[in-house]
Amino acid sequence: MRVGFISFAHFHAWTYGDLLARMCDVTIAAISDADVPRGRKAADRYRCPFIPDYHAMLQDDTIDCVIICAETVRHAEIVVSAAQAGKAILCEKPMALNLDDAHRMIAACQETRVYFQLALPNRYLGPIRDVKDAVDRGNIGRVHAVHSTNRGKNPGGWFLDPHQSGGGALIDHTIHAVDILRWVLNAEITEVYAEMGHMGTSASVEDIALLTMMFDNGVIASHDPSCSYIPSRLEWGDLTFEFVGDRGGLRVDGFSQGVVVYDNRHPQITRVPVGLPKEYFMLREFLDHCLSVHGGSAYGIDGLRALEVTLAAYQSAALHRPIFIRDVRISAKEGDADGTH
Amino acid sequence: MNVIVVGRSQSAELRANIYGLINGVRAHVLVVSDQNGSMSDFARFDHAVARKNMDMIDVAVAGNHCHTWVDKALQAGIRTVLCTNPFGLGERRLEQIVHDCDNRRAHVLFRNMIALPYRDYRDRFGAQLLTPGTLRLWRRCAIDTDDGSLLDARERHLLHHDVGFLTWAMGAVERVYAHRTGTHDFQTHLTVSLRFASGMIGHLLLSFCRVSLNTVEVEVSTATRTMTVSVTEPDTEQESQERLIIDYRILIDHLRTFPPTNFGIAELRRQLSTLDAIDQSLETRLPVSLNEER
Structure with missing residues (x-):
């Protein structure tokens, strides 16, 4: 199994990298990061090529799956690109900044029948x-x-x-x-x-x-x-x-x-x-799914539900009243929930 | 030190026993037939205070009957008044008690405010509690009754106690949001979100279960400190009495050395309005905003 990393912005990437490096059936195939010094440091540590542009990494047909640990604002763009490239995806939480992005991510994975999992190791x-x-x-x-x-x-x-x-x-x-x-x-x-x-x-x-x-x-x-x-x-x-x-x-x-x-x-x-x-068990389950499951987004929906709750919480804190989750969903459909605070 | 204890038989005798264990304190018990005071109760009271100079009155009648006895005590020149709980009183009566005590330079104390270690918590941390941060008070109670009405009464009593402590230690509350769940016959869980004027976000949890720890945990985190206290509540009558003896001993020591400052009416009003807001939120299932003018 060949794994590519997209960004080490989230410090959990180092934990995942260290664990994958010790798995006998896994190769860290390449690392991409918009922060070049950080990306090079990771590539040195895991003895793999550093590819500054993640789009170039996604063109590599030998890479089976990607782990995305970028800043949350970049998750949607990267997940959609990775899905279009046919890579199984493990994405750091939170899923996205808003529900519109979250839905786009799930839809892209469903359309391309790519396995999509959120990093929820607890x-x-x-x-x-x-x-x-x-x-x-x-x-x-x-x-x-x-x-x-x-x-x-x-x-x-x-x-x-x-x-x-x-x-x-x-x-x-x-x-x-x-x-x-x-x-x-x-x-x-x-x-x-x-x-x-x-x-x-x-x-x-x-x-x-x-x-x-x-x-x-x-x-x-x-x-x-x-x-x-x-x-x-x-x-x-x-x-x-x-x-x-x-x-x-x-x-x-x-x-x-x-x-x-x-x-x-x-x-x-x-x-x-x-x-x-x-994190070991989470990565193992992800890798097992990459091998055996085609299509679906088993855990993408969990990331979406958790995001709905947090967005409702922000609205509630601003308005000083309880917020129904169904109203957050309706607002998102109407293009109302930008998710930034 | 002479203390006159006024109350119905059981509670008055319990307190008299406790005072009896404290060196230098003599308790004079006046068991009343009517909590509001009958003519014969008043006559016996007058007789007792005429015979001995009383330093303190411990009013062990129900909260809404306190005022009559406080009034009698102040007229008799007693300088320290200890009541059970201010929250059984209406706001007007409460105001009158505090006003009368202030006018006569008497100390007014409430039983639920003297309990260790809550008082100790505020004494030690003082102003540090009036800054932005988080607070959690979780009271877990084991219950051994199937009687729902008893559970409701106990929950009410402890809620009053805990809200009293929180508003006393953490200052004014701006907004509350409360929910209760459970079966009410033998189980209930109350969760209250409290937004304090200081920026502190508070969380009060009150859980009653058949099987439970019998504890109170308080944790406060501010930008510079985290302060926790965990208290195991008395499980048996004997433990409960031992705890009361300690509380009363400390109270008497305080009175003899550094008498505590009276609660201001604004402080007591704050407690009452927070309790009202919690009730309102439980009923409407909506947050309730408070202000000092309420």
Whole structure:
């Protein structure tokens, strides 16, 4: 399997690259990046050619699939081009800045029968899978409420430019939680209310937020996606879920499993996962699909649903009222949702 | 220090027992037949305060009957008033109590505001809580009753307590959005989004389940600090009483050394209007905006 990388703008690209480089049946065939020094650095690291223009890379028939870790604003353009070139696609989240782009991406992959997956690796975390299993088995009875957090540190760089990232903590740290909640609860979000703000930093995007979400099965979920982990906190962040059911409760921290390393040279805790990291399983599933599945966009729709929720949350925070997801969809059809904030 | 405890039999006797365990405090119990006070209750009260100089009155009657006894105590020259909970009172009565206490330079304290470690949290972090950031208060309660009405009452009491703490520690609330789910007979989960005037985004969660941790967790993150407190609530009557003894001991120490500042009426109004807004939001399923003039 020959894999091409398009952009290392998102730092997750390095994790994916390191894992792919150790897979015996995978070759990192080429790297493309608009940022030439960064692209060359990645090409040196993975000992592969650097191709500045990704269109040229897409012409290479020996490349089976591409991993897109560009700035969010570029996702739509690159995904559509990759689909037209017949490459299977793994795209970093968030999917796009607006629903129009997201629909274009899914349509392009459906038309060209290209496999399209969003990078949502937290589904592959052992504790999260155990939660899914426990809820499916009815171990805590009927779920009434959930509270989740996906907090972290301010990532800086282009993440703070709303024209490139689509927003701040809300869009960046809500996607994963929404994906897990939809997956575990097997339900869709119908309504969102959000508050957002700044924690006294000069960033042009929000760094604190709180979402209240109603599911079509009656569950109420609240989610904190804030970049509220200040630099002196030793951990990078968290991914927690607490489910309240009528026969019990369930609490999980998706990041808590692992070997914790304290090192005097670095003022941060390193958490080394036990066994293989979640990204490994996500990449493996992607590669398996590339080999066996032709057509469809199994996970593209998950990226779209999560994006709808975040766009509704931005509208809610601006208007100070709950927003129905169906209204966001209608606005998008009418060309109303530009998705920038 | 002489304390006169006024209340119905069980609550008054419980408090008298607690005072009895604190060195230097003598409790004089007045068990009343009518919470509002009957002629004979008043006569016994007058007799008790005429015999001994009372330093403090602990009013252990239901909230909406407090005022009668506070008034009697202030007229008798008692300088410290401890009530259970300000929220059973209407705004007018509450205002009157605070006004009367201020006029007579008496301290007015409310039981739900003296509990550790919440008070400690504000004492330690003070103004740092009045900046933009995030706040989460999650109270999880184990319940052992099938009686829905009891659950409703308990939820109400704890909601009052927690909103009281939050508005007291974090200042004015601009906007609330609240939802409740559950079966009401034995399970309920309340989630409240609170937008504070300081820019703090708050989240209050109140969960009642048959099987649950019995805890309260508070976490506040600002640009410079993260402050967390986790309290295991008493599980048994004995633990509950031990906790009360500690709270009362600290209260008495405070009164003897650095008497606490009275709550202002604006502060108490803020608590009442936030509670009203939560009720309104639960009913309408819409966010409710507040302002200090409400």
